Amino acid sequence: MAxxxxxxxxxxxxxxxxxxxxxxxxxxxxxxxxxxTGTSRQGRAELELLLQFLRPGDTLVVTRIDRLARSLRDLQDLVHELKQKEVTLRATEQPIDTSTAAGKAFLDMLGVFAEFETNLRRERQMEGIAAAKAKGVYKGRKPKIDPAEVRRLRNEEKLSPSAIARQLGIARSSVYRSLSDPGSKGPTSA
Structure with a gap:
């Protein structure tokens, strides 16, 4: 029991x-x-490593539930996975201990609030972006593709779309899109 x-x-x-x-x-x-980020389990190698090592009777400890997951679905999936392994979950700063009924109930409530907080932050961000666009301050991300350069590499250097994509560090689909858009003069976001 570790x-x-x-x-x-x-x-x-x-x-x-x-x-x-x-x-x-x-x-x-x-x-x-x-x-x-806690909004997804993807790319969280340390968490995945821990999940591989956990054995029946072990306990996974976090300081707060939002350190484990910010999505209710991810949290529920993790708790289910831990339950399948007969592993309990505990938080040091919150009354969460999945070995008790009260701890499980509190876990679900905190999971709902963690997701709510993430959604509120996303809404505020989108409101800020909309306000900046209305003022003409927000221009979006910087252009990554220069269609003129794509056409030059294709027409003058006779490179294939795959070679152009490799050279410019862009997706091959972006090369095709640039080549098929005759009205495009300068860099575009893609």
């Missing part, structure tokens, strides 16, 4: 050391941490 800790921060300007210290204080024998 305690495994998992710490996560969303961006490189955040520091997981406070979470790690809390997990060590909670008695974790192993603590893994990573810098990845």
């Amino acid at each position: 305690l495994y800790g998992y710490a996560r921060v969303s961006s490189s300007d955040q520091d997981p050391s406070l979470q790690e210290a809390e997990l060590w204080r909670a008695g974790c024998q192993i603590v893994r941490s990573e810098t990845r």
Whole structure:
């Protein structure tokens, strides 16, 4: 029956050391941490590694549930996966312990609020972008593709669409799109 800790921060300007210290204080024998978004499980190698090592009777410990997942669906999937492995989930800063009925109920409530918070943040971001566009301040991302360069490489250097895509670091479909758009004069976002 081992305690495994998992710490996560969303961006490189955040520091997981406070979470790690809390997990060590909670008695974790192993603590893994990573810098990845919590809105998806994809690309979270440290979490996947921990999930492989967990055995029946073990406990996965996080400081807060939103360190594990920001989507209710991901949280429910993780809890189900842990239950299948006979592993409990515990949070040090919240009354969550999936070995108790109250802990399971609180987990579900916090999962709903974590997803709600993510959705609110996304709405505020979209409102900010809309306001910036209305003021003419927001221009979108910088152009990545220069259709004139794509056509030059095709016509003058006789490169194939695949070779053009490799040389410019873009998708082959973007090359075809640029070549089929005769009205395109300058860089486009694709």
